Amino acid sequence: MNHVELAFRNLQRRPARSILTILGVAVAVGSFITLYGLSSSAYENVQQSIEDIPSDLTIRRSGSAELFGGAVPQALVRQVAQIPGIAAVTGELISLVETDSGDHVLAAGWPDGSFFWQTVPLEEGRLPRQEERRVALVGLDLAGALKKRTGDTITLLGEPFHIVGVTRFKSVIDRNEVVVPLSDLQEVTFRPGAVTYLSVRLAHPQDPAEVDRISNAIAAIGGLSASKSEDLLRNDSMVGLLRAVSSSMAWVALLMGTLMVLNTLLMAVLERTREIGILSAIGWSTERIMGALMLEGLILSAIGSVAGIGIGIGGAYLLSAIPAIGRYVAVQPTIGLVLASALAAIGIGIFGSSYPAWRAARQSPATALGRG
C-alpha cells in the first residue's frame, strides 16, 4: 500500500460524498471551460469576422460604445472619400432581422460598388448585379440551417429576397449572415440613408503617421471617430460585457468547486478526528498528515478535472448547437484553456484541502484521541 492507495481507501469510505464532490468539481471545471471558451470564442469569432472582410479603418459615431450601435449618415461616404490618402470607403448597415422561420439572423447591407463585394468567397451562385434589388447572399451555415440554396427565397422582416448565392466565409458569424444590397436593408429596417459604420481602405496603411493624420481628418468632420479595424473589439462594450459576464461566471464556478472540496475534506477531517489522532500516535508527522489529506483533495479534484474537461467540451458543443448562440459564436475550448482548467483543478485540490489538512494536523493527538 502506498500513499495514493491509502487516500483512495479513505475516499471510498464515503463513496456517495466523494462522488458528489467529484461531480461538483467536474461541473465547476466543465462550466469554467464552457463559459471561458464562450468568452474567448466570442472575441475570436468577431475578430475573424473582421478579418473575413478586411479594411484598415472603421468609422463610427463618436461616443457610441458598442459595435452595432449608433448610425452614420451614408452621405458622409463622399466626404470621407475626399480625404487624401483614402483609397476606398464603403458604408455597411448591420441589423438583426427576423426570417420566415421566425429566427433572427444577422443581415448586412452593402452598397453597389462597395469593395466588400470583392471579398466574398462564393460556395455557389453569383454576386448581386449592379442595381439588382431584393437579392441576397446567404452564409453557408445559415443556408444549411434554413435548408435554403441558390434560387430559393428568404424572407427578411416580412420582405422576400431572392437568394442568388451562398457564401463560405471563415468566421461563424459571417457563415450565418445574410448580405443584401444596402438600399434594401435600409428600406426594410426603416433606416433610409443610414449605415452602422464606414469602412476605409488606405493607400498606405503601414504608415502610422499617415493613419493618424487620416484619423484626425475624419474626426474633424465632426461626430465621427476612426479606429483601426483590428482595434475595434478592444473598445467594444458589447463584446466586453459578454466576456466579463462569462468570465465572471466561469470564476464563480471554479470558486464553488474549491468550496466543495473544502467542505468535503473539512467534514472528513471532523469525522476522522480520532483516526488523525491515531496517525499522530503511531508516529506520523504533521507534514505527513497534511500531505495525506491534501492528496485526498488532489485525487478528488484530479478525477473531477478529467470528468470536467469532458463536460466542458460537451458543453461547448451543446452551446454551439443552440441556434441563438451558435449563429454568432462557435464555442471552441482551446488546448490552452483545457490545460489551464486542469491546472485550476489542481489549484482547487490544493486550496480546498489545505485548510482542513492544516486544521487536522494542528490538533493535539491527545485531544484527537479524546484524552485531552
Next chain:
Amino acid sequence: MTVLISLEQVSRDFDNGRIVALRDVNLVVAKAESVAIVGASGSGKTTLIMLMCGIMLPSAGVIRWRGRPVTTPKAWTGLRRTEIGIVFQDFNLFPTLTAVENVEVPMFGALNHSCERKRRANDVLEAVGLGERGYHLPHELSGGERQRVAIARSLVNHPTLLLADEPTGNLDSISGTAIMDLLFDLQRSQGVTFVLVTHNASHARRCRQQIQIQDGRVFEKAPGRLREVAK
C-alpha cells in the same frame, strides 16, 4: 541498569489547573524492563502513559529519553515513529484498511518501499498468529484478533518501548489471557521495554515492577505497603 525513560517531578493538569491528574511524578523505567501501572479508574494511569509517549505534554517537570529531555511535539513524534509502540484498549484500527494495511501504516516515513512494508507487515502478523487473517478488514475479525493486529502495528517498527493501555479491557478473559501471553512472549523474545496499564492484578503481577497510581501520585508497590517513588 540502562535507563530508557525517566520522569522527573512531572505534573499534568487540565482545565487551567482546576483538575490535577498527576502531581510531581518521578519514575524511572530501565531498558528491557516490564512495568505494570495499576490504579483505580480516573487515577491518572492513562495520563501517565500518554505522557510517556508524548501524546500529551507535561504541565511541569521533565521527561527524558535515554537521558535527554524531550520537550517538543516533533521530537515525540519522531520517537513514536521509531522507538515507541502503543497498544490501545479499543484497538484504534483503521476500519477501511485490511489487517496487513493497518500494520503497514506506521511504516510510512520509516520505510520507503511499499513492497518491503508489506513483507514486514506480513511477518509481524505471522508473529502474532494472524498470518492467515491479514487480508481481512477489522470488522471481519474478532476482538482478540483486532488486538493482535494492533499489537503487530505497534511492533512493526521494532520499538524499544511498548506501551499498552489496558490492552485486554475490551476482551473476554480467555482472549485477554492469550493477548497478555503474546505481549509477554514478545517482550521477552524481542527485549522490548514494556509498560502495561491494567486493572487486572494477575496481569500486573507478571511484570517485574509494579506502580500504583493514587490521587495523581505514583507509588511503587512493595509487599504489604506502598512506597512513593522518590526522585
